[in-house]
Amino acid sequence: MTVIRESPDLVPLCPHCEAALTEVEARTIDVGRGGGVQIRFGRRYVYACPACRKEPSISHRKGFWAG
Numbered sequence: 390m391t392v393i394r395e396s397p398d399l400v401p402l403c404p405h406c407e408a409a410l411t412e413v414e415a416r417t418i419d420v421g422r423g424g425g426v427q428i429r430f431g432r433r434y435v436y437a438c439p440a441c442r443k444e445p446s447i448s449h450r451k452g453f454w455a456g
C-alpha cells in the first residue's frame with residue numbers, strides 16, 4: 390500500500406530540464422475541428438514548463454476523449 394503524504398512545501402521538478410515547477414503555463418487547444426463530427430468535449434488543456442516549454446506529466450485525463 391502506498392502512503393500518500395501531503396507536503397505543502399513540495400515543489401515538483403520538470404522531468405525535462407529539472408526546473409522547479411512553481412507554476413506551469415497552460416492553454417486550451419480545440420480538438421473538435423477537422424474530424425468530421427463535432428466532438429462536444431473537444432477541449433483539452435495543454436501544459437508547459439515555463440522554462441523549457443516541454444510538457445510535464447500532469448494528470449492526463451483520458452475520459453474526455455470520444456474515440
Ligand SMILES: [Zn+2]
Pocket residue numbers: 403404405406407408438439440441442443
Ligand atoms: Zn522544463
